[in-house]
Amino acid sequence: xxxxxxxxxALIQFAQLGYEGASLTVIANExxxxxxxxxxxxxxxxxxxxxxxxxxxxxxxxxxxxxVQDHQSKTLxxxxxxxxxxxxxxxxxxxxxxxxxxxSFYPPVQHEEVIKTGSNKFxxxxxxxxxxxxxQNSDELRxxxxxxxxxxxxxxxxxxxxxxxxxxxxxxxxxxxxxxWFVYWQGIRKESGE
Numbered sequence: 236x237x238x239x240x241x242x243x244x245a246l247i248q249f250a251q252l253g254y255e256g257a258s259l260t261v262i263a264n265e266x267x268x269x270x271x272x273x274x275x276x277x278x279x280x281x282x283x284x285x286x287x288x289x290x291x292x293x294x295x296x297x298x299x300x301x302x303v304q305d306h307q308s309k310t311l312x313x314x315x316x317x318x319x320x321x322x323x324x325x326x327x328x329x330x331x332x333x334x335x336x337x338x339s340f341y342p343p344v345q346h347e348e349v350i351k352t353g354s355n356k357f358x359x360x361x362x363x364x365x366x367x368x369x370x371q372n373s374d375e376l377r378x379x380x381x382x383x384x385x386x387x388x389x390x391x392x393x394x395x396x397x398x399x400x401x402x403x404x405x406x407x408x409x410x411x412x413x414x415x416w417f418v419y420w421q422g423i424r425k426e427s428g429e
Contacts, residue, residue, distance in 0.1 A: 238276045240266045250334035254343040291335040292353040311372040
């Protein structure tokens with residue numbers, strides 16, 4: 236129980252303050268233990284950080300997987316648009332996503348390789364999930380757009396919007412989201428008679 240409480244509390248600290256700003260003393264106090272007791276569960280702050288990141292990666296993958304599964308009965312356009320909207324909104328309200336994105340974009344130098352590996356695992360899994368979604372709905376795609384092409388273009392648009400989410404301002408994110416979605420959908424959808 237304390238192991239999971241430590242990771243959950245650490246996740247919030249790391250999401251808000253980053254690796255450098257998070258304090259083991261504060262984490263221990265919030266869990267109701269002494270700082271030294273953290274070392275019963277984790278070798279170091281680095282170990283706690285990495286374990287929390289690995290869990291956060293799996294959690295983000297599970298969120299996307301569950302979202303796609305829950306919306307299978309909807310049209311392709313609806314699934315994609317809802318995903319973009321909900322995933323971008325998730326950042327504001329979900330500490331796991333905040334931590335995952337913050338860590339992926341600003342990895343501590345000493346953990347850069349581990350973070351890149353986890354981030355690439357996330358990206359690869361998204362590519363697989365969305366390619367499968369497009370394959371299932373290939374009848375909605377233009378004849379010259381493959382499932383893989385549609386998935387890669389969608390994820391590239393998502394990447395750009397995530398950068399805007401982290402570095403930009405809400406008004407610009409909303410404008411870019413709306414405009415990029417419009418151009419993207421027009422580019423992949425099958426016209427009647429095609």
